[in-house]
Amino acid sequence: MLENLTDKLQSVVRKISGQSRFTEENISDAMREVRIALIEADVAIPVVKFFIDQVKEKAIGTEVLKTVSPGDAIVKIVQDELTNLMGPENVPLNLEKKPPSVILMAGLQGSGKTTTSAKLAKLLKEQKKKVMLVSADVYRPAAIDQLKTLAASIDVECYDSTEKDKPIKIAEKSIDYAKKHFFDVVIFDTAGRTAIDEKMMKEIQALHKVLKPAETLFVVDSMQGQDAINTASAFNDALELTGIVLTKIDGDSRGGAALSAKHIIGKPIKFVGVNEKINGIEPFYPDRLAARILGMGDIVGLVEEAQKNVDQKEAQKLAEKVKSGKNFDLEDFKNQIVQMKKMGGVGALMDKMPSQLMGQAQQKINPEDGDKSLMQIEAIINSMTPLERKEPDLIKAKRKQRIASGSGTRVQDINRLLTQYEQMRKMMKMFSKGGLSKMMRGLAGKFPGMR
Known part of the structure; x- marks a missing residue:
């Protein structure tokens, strides 16, 4: 992910490294190239403008010390602003409510929602939480069976819903079951569609009302770019999201979703899917991704x-x-x-x-x-x-x-x-x-x- 953006930003840094000092001219030239790189990475235009203005303001107002090259200084400024753009830092799940705490998973079909639900269940199980998975996706063929198979692979219970059940009934009965069996967390996988429609929104709003979730996470396919952000905004208007999960961040995506999500939606990125394996999910650290974008890696x-x-x-x-x-x-x-x-x-x-x-x-x-x-x-x-x-x-x-x-x-x-x-x-x-x-x-x- 983001290889093209990384190459472009490193090229900008190399050019500025050859300058003896910052000037409005060389900063403007550098920011022009950064703007092109961000647009090519499918970053939302308002985000591009905000980011460029922030970097430019910090760079022009920076006194470069004799011991620091302009290249090093611009790397620090760009890294800080990328971190701020994608932050805040590692916002944990809010599971302080009286158990069971419900995590409602929302998103379009194909975003990786079902797999992410299982990955999150495994992560919480490792934190000594008693977790139950529930599928209310009665529309996609074999969606419920898929979640049951994933649950069995990580030794986590999956509520026994069927395609004949109504999503609202699944919600009511599964929560009642979770209370009686003392589960700490219930992860509720909802149905996705290929596009937003009125029926989908009404159903998930009704589920939200019944479940009263502690967390409502929107699962975003990183490869969808700006389209994913527009979809997330529509869901946020309907549900009041509490956080975002970026999937397929290891793929060939241009990175627009990662860089745009928090700024446009105003909700923190809480997790990222780093590979397809069942343990391939990590808490989101904006400073680490910023470092990787700039070619510094993530040694931590x-x-x-x-x-x-x-x-x-x-x-x-x-x-x-x-x-x-x-x-x-x-x-x-x-x-x-x-x-x-x-x-x-x-x-x-x-x-x-x-x-x-x-x-x-x-x-x-x-x-x-x-x-x-x-x-x-x-x-x-x-x-x-x-x-x-x-x-x-x-x-x-x-x-x-x-x-x-x-x-x-x-x-x-x-x-x-x-x-x-x-x-x-x-x-x-x-x-x-x-x-x-x-x-x-x-x-x-x-x-x-x-x-």
Whole structure:
């Protein structure tokens, strides 16, 4: 997401970095390019005007210190204003009401509302909340079954509604059930349509009146741009939304929804869908997204992702093995692949790494190819015997053919994996002997997915 906007903004920063000081002329030139970049990113025109005016006002009134370049100064100003535009900072859900607290999910069909409901349920379950999912989408075929399947996958109860039920009756009975069974939170998934219509609005207003939700969240498909914001405004007029959830933020969207939503609707972005996996939802941090837009990455988010998804015992075991200089075998190699997949794969890691740190690797690594390579490596190692994983030197021609056949790959793929493993093993040995600088140099070009 937002790659084009990131490239344009970085280009503006490079141009201003060559200036010795700020002037009205060079600021105006820079803001002209920023305006074009924002419009191309499908940011709402009123938002573009507001943002440009704010940045221009701050830049012209800024005394650039001798120790700070104009480029660094403009980055700081743009980052602060992007953060303000998308803020406020991490607004939590309001679940202080007497249980059960109801979260009403609204949005158009195809916005990812049902999947987001399940993701949110998983997140709240991890916070020790007793959660129940409810579907009142009696119009879309299999919508109720979809939510029931998702609920089962995260071990959360889903109210037993059917397509024959009336949405209002589902609301009344599910809340009564939730009270009797002491649920903390009820997440209520409503029907979506392909466009706003009077019938849809009347139904969701009636549901809102019955449910009296603590939170009314509008789910926005980030790929819809300004159209999504116009739709959210219509829902807000009808329902008084309390927050926004941006989905598909990892997709090929231009980013207009993310940059326009809070300013136009006046409601905070509370969560973002970062990938399609059931744990692919995060609280929204405007400062982190602003940093990513400017190519600075999100190291804090990366660390949090590692703490949440990486098996700490396995990581400690590997660290001790490396420190002692013991053999780094193919089972260890596979475990690192598994840990990377848990963190969202190659694309998710690259997205949060600063562009300056990644350098040319971002152009060389295709995230999709990288993720396919991770899956292929795992399949190959899974096709090996425990002895082969422990002693890769045993893997000769006949064994390679058997492994290739078992993993649906070619012998060339087995050879490539063994070469990558050998390079990694040598780096681990260097690390155990204190050769960290050598190891870091050796890492260049050795990521899965690079050819």
